[in-house]
Amino acid sequence: MSKPQNINDAYLDQSITFEGLKLDQRLIQALKEQGFINPTVVQSSSIPLALEQKKDIIARASTGSGKTLAYMLPVLQTILEFKKINPTYKAEKAQDALSSSIGIILVPTRELSEQADKVLSKITTHCSQDIKAVNLSSSKLSEAVINSLLIESPDVLIATPAKLSQILTSKFFSLEDLKFLVIDEVDLILTFGYKDDLWKISEYLPLKKNLQTFLMSATLNDDIQELKEKFCKSPAILKLNDDVINKDKSKLAQYYISVSEFDKFLLCYVIFKLNLIKGKTLIFVNNIDRGYRLKLVLEQFGVKSCILNSELPANSRQHIVDEFNKNVYNLLIATDDTEYIKEEDELEDENDIDNESEEKQENKSQKKKSVSDKEYGVSRGVDFQNVSCVLNFDLPTTAKSYVHRVGRTARSGKSGTAISFVVPKKEFGKHRPSSCDTCKKDEKILNRIIKQQTKLGFDIKPYSFDIKQMEGFRYRMEDGFRAVTQVAIREARVKELKQELLASDKLKRHFEENPQELQKLRHDKELHPARVQQHLKRVPDYLLPESARKNVKKIGFVPFHKNGSKGRAGKKAFKGGKKNKKSDALKNFK
Numbered sequence: 001m002s003k004p005q006n007i008n009d010a011y012l013d014q015s016i017t018f019e020g021l022k023l024d025q026r027l028i029q030a031l032k033e034q035g036f037i038n039p040t041v042v043q044s045s046s047i048p049l050a051l052e053q054k055k056d057i058i059a060r061a062s063t064g065s066g067k068t069l070a071y072m073l074p075v076l077q078t079i080l081e082f083k084k085i086n087p088t089y090k091a092e093k094a095q096d097a098l099s100s101s102i103g104i105i106l107v108p109t110r111e112l113s114e115q116a117d118k119v120l121s122k123i124t125t126h127c128s129q130d131i132k133a134v135n136l137s138s139s140k141l142s143e144a145v146i147n148s149l150l151i152e153s154p155d156v157l158i159a160t161p162a163k164l165s166q167i168l169t170s171k172f173f174s175l176e177d178l179k180f181l182v183i184d185e186v187d188l189i190l191t192f193g194y195k196d197d198l199w200k201i202s203e204y205l206p207l208k209k210n211l212q213t214f215l216m217s218a219t220l221n222d223d224i225q226e227l228k229e230k231f232c233k234s235p236a237i238l239k240l241n242d243d244v245i246n247k248d249k250s251k252l253a254q255y256y257i258s259v260s261e262f263d264k265f266l267l268c269y270v271i272f273k274l275n276l277i278k279g280k281t282l283i284f285v286n287n288i289d290r291g292y293r294l295k296l297v298l299e300q301f302g303v304k305s306c307i308l309n310s311e312l313p314a315n316s317r318q319h320i321v322d323e324f325n326k327n328v329y330n331l332l333i334a335t336d337d338t339e340y341i342k343e344e345d346e347l348e349d350e351n352d353i354d355n356e357s358e359e360k361q362e363n364k365s366q367k368k369k370s371v372s373d374k375e376y377g378v379s380r381g382v383d384f385q386n387v388s389c390v391l392n393f394d395l396p397t398t399a400k401s402y403v404h405r406v407g408r409t410a411r412s413g414k415s416g417t418a419i420s421f422v423v424p425k426k427e428f429g430k431h432r433p434s435s436c437d438t439c440k441k442d443e444k445i446l447n448r449i450i451k452q453q454t455k456l457g458f459d460i461k462p463y464s465f466d467i468k469q470m471e472g473f474r475y476r477m478e479d480g481f482r483a484v485t486q487v488a489i490r491e492a493r494v495k496e497l498k499q500e501l502l503a504s505d506k507l508k509r510h511f512e513e514n515p516q517e518l519q520k521l522r523h524d525k526e527l528h529p530a531r532v533q534q535h536l537k538r539v540p541d542y543l544l545p546e547s548a549r550k551n552v553k554k555i556g557f558v559p560f561h562k563n564g565s566k567g568r569a570g571k572k573a574f575k576g577g578k579k580n581k582k583s584d585a586l587k588n589f590k
């Protein structure tokens, strides 16, 4: 992954530096090399509580506010201090029949395990002899290599709950030496059905007096009450009031656009063909087929994108995220089909239970069809770098997942834009090929999102625009959309999977031979199972906005108009919400 982003001042606690947190000089040196001088608010709040008062911690802080180091630094510091006073510990461990670790970090997805592993290896640059870590969910190491590393009792284990409970039942690994247990994205851990694994893990935990626990997430609610009772002893609860973090509320500009099912594709085509969004865009869709359909439709018009979903091999997925973070791609279509625990009010609202159960059946059957990796997830926690816009092509199914999706942009205090397509109830189901079952409840979910964002002090505004402005493109879109048949989508899925599996094998061999290097394997190759009509790739002049006709080169950045203001005489402009100077990625469209 590219160099971590420095968090903007809004997130930093300027009253203290990492030196002031009494951390080992080797850790401070590594932090300095990352450009980290001051801790973030969640770090300066949790590290002293963990190190000086030995408290268990339950922390909720905004996405992108530095929670990873908030738990990682106390774990590493504790291990370094423990080894200083027990110099013979390693030699004694080597004699033990059972392997064990001093710190364990549980995360819900492989993506997050890779990310935590990367952060850990950067921070232990100057003490890697004293701290060994193993990522049980690593996509770069084979099972055999991981097992051989486990035998040496690594100091830190990074894993999903399923992987950890698997090695505990194998009886060759114990938690007797465990001093620190971290559960990151704790509410998602419960959603991912890890509760049984967690309960099994809790049976192996040493006495509470020797163990400290951290429960972290950007969204916490009463679901974690059970976890708190099971894993914590009088924990310090940090619900960082978002006023400190969000004092630059304008950093994240949020908009929604009411649009019919087909016009979602039309609007996407116009936005990305005319480059109306500056910088990288992360598009979320609600199922795998939708991702391929959108990719193939955009391909018809020469707009390239790469795909991320739970069917792809884990190391390919990690490679795609790394390449996206290195700006190799500008457009990433990610499938977020995680079913989250619905909040209480959402369950009350579910008045059409029958449809709900029908839908659940449909989802379940769909899930059965695709062999997906249960440990996939990109809407949570993944530290995407420099994403200027998150586009909810399909609205998420809960307000909570909305928070995590839009949290992929405006990270570390940077500006970002979130745009969500909302299908009005009256438009739902009118155009089957472009329809998505979850969109039936879009208006209800949008109301919850608006309520929740208002409570957090954020605004989410309608981006109303003159749909007639896009009429000129409609015919072309209908042509291009028709070429992408269900058969073409199926073929694309198979083809992409084959390509990625092949690439993944190459990657695996390559990682083993050159572990430090990531090979340049393109993931946004055009899949072309649909008939591609070459003429669609060019936008004829008569369709271009006037301002772009004179000098097509300028097309790369065609601004939208501010709310209510008109473009040239007679040209109705796209009227955005209150223009947000800092982060309005959608520019005026003359």
Ligand SMILES: Nc1ncnc2c1ncn2[C@@H]1O[C@H](COP(=O)(O)OP(=O)(O)OP(=O)(O)O)[C@@H](O)[C@H]1O
Binding pocket: 004, 005, 006, 007, 012, 035, 036, 037, 038, 039, 040, 043, 061, 062, 063, 064, 065, 066, 067, 068, 069, 217, 218, 380, 381, 382, 383, 407, 411, 412
């Ligand atoms: N003290 C710091 N100073 C500067 N940058 C920091 C600091 N701590 C973390 N960062 C950077 O901020 C970014 C976000 O950090 P991190 O991923 O830990 O946030 P998070 O709160 O875990 O987000 P999420 O809720 O999405 O998991 C990372 O790129 C990280 O390198």
